[in-house]
Each structure stands twice: as structure tokens, then as C-alpha cells.
Amino acid sequence: MxxxxxxxxxxxxxxxxxxxxxxxxxxxxxxxxxxxxxxxxxxxxxxxxxxxxxxxxxxxxxxxxxxxxxxxxxxxxxxxxVLSPPWTTDWITEEGREKLRVYGIAPPVKSSGSIRSLFGEVTVACPKCGSSDTEKLSEFGSTACKAHYRCRACAEPFDYFKCI
Incomplete structure (x- = not known):
């Protein structure tokens, strides 16, 4: 920037x-x-x-x-x-990632260039309790750029900001 x-x-x-x-x-x-x-x-x-x-x-x-x-x-x-280069979740600042977590949205966990983040499953920590014992409920959450998860440890549902 x-x-x-x-x-x-x-x-x-x-x-x-x-x-x-x-x-x-x-x-x-x-x-x-x-x-x-x-x-x-x-x-x-x-x-x-x-x-x-x-x-x-x-x-x-x-x-x-x-x-x-x-x-x-x-x-x-x-x-x-500005369309080129295209936006990536890698551009979210550390402060932005923390704000998302505090708000209850799990920030992206992998680099957008990772083949695993684009086509595989990632381990998403619960933004409420920090547990990694979570499950994806839906590929889409409250917006298309988020997936919907639930924490098995504290039972809270939450959005995960997907890697793009």
C-alpha cells in the first residue's frame, strides 16, 4: 500500500x-x-x-x-x-484480524496462496474460546466471503472469514 x-x-x-x-x-x-x-x-x-x-x-x-x-x-x-492485483485475505492487517476475532469472526488462518486453504479443509479456532475442535456447518455464512462454523467445545456458532 x-x-x-x-x-x-x-x-x-x-x-x-x-x-x-x-x-x-x-x-x-x-x-x-x-x-x-x-x-x-x-x-x-x-x-x-x-x-x-x-x-x-x-x-x-x-x-x-x-x-x-x-x-x-x-x-x-x-x-x-483497482482490480489488479486482486484482493487477498493476506492484505488484512494484524489489527484487522484481531478486531475480527474479538467481534466473533474467526480470521483467515492460511495464506491465500496455499493450495490447502483454497481446496482443502483448514483447522479454524473458535473466536470465543480458542478451541480448535470446530466443525463447518455451511460453506457460506452471513456473507459469501464467510463460512459458518460451530465450536464443539463451547457450542457457539461463528463465522470464519474464508481465505481468498
């Missing part, structure tokens, strides 16, 4: 980076790594945003929220959708 720190870009970055994800409000677009960069060009704050996946229904809402945050911070604003 590249952040230009001249001409007010630091303030623009801070405004855009604080936007919460509309589907998982415990994390910001910066925590998820979908806010790629913010730069100021001729007085206009331009933010690069990468969707989590091509069919993500929240893409437009995220772009509009980032644009509104930049305008609220006093900038003229423009959003650029």
Missing part, C-alpha cells in the same frame, strides 16, 4: 481509512486492505479501492462511503476501482 504524505494526503488517508466495512463494521476498509492508496492530485483526493471479490455486493457502498468521508474531510474526491 502506498500513501503519499504531501499536499494533505495524510489527512485524506486518515479520513478514508476510518471508513467501516458495511458488512463487517468492526473493521475498516484499511484494516481489510481494500483501501489501496490515497493521493492528492491537483487538490482532489483520489482513493484506490479493491473489491474483496468481483461479485461483492458492498463494493459500491464502500466506494460511496470512502468518497463521502473524503468530502467530509474537506476534499474534492474521486474513487478509482
Amino acid at each position: 502506498t500513501v503519499c504524505l504531501q499536499g494533505g494526503a495524510d489527512a485524506a488517508w486518515e479520513a478514508a481509512a476510518a471508513v467501516p466495512d458495511p458488512e463487517v463494521p468492526c473493521v475498516t476498509v484499511a484494516d481489510l486492505g481494500i483501501l489501496r492508496w490515497v493521493r492528492v492530485e491537483d487538490g482532489v483526493a483520489v482513493a484506490g479501492v479493491t473489491p474483496t471479490y468481483s461479485g461483492c455486493p458492498a463494493v459500491l457502498a464502500i466506494e460511496l462511503a470512502v468518497e463521502a468521508a473524503l468530502r467530509d474531510a474537506g476534499f474534492e474526491a474521486r474513487i478509482e476501482r
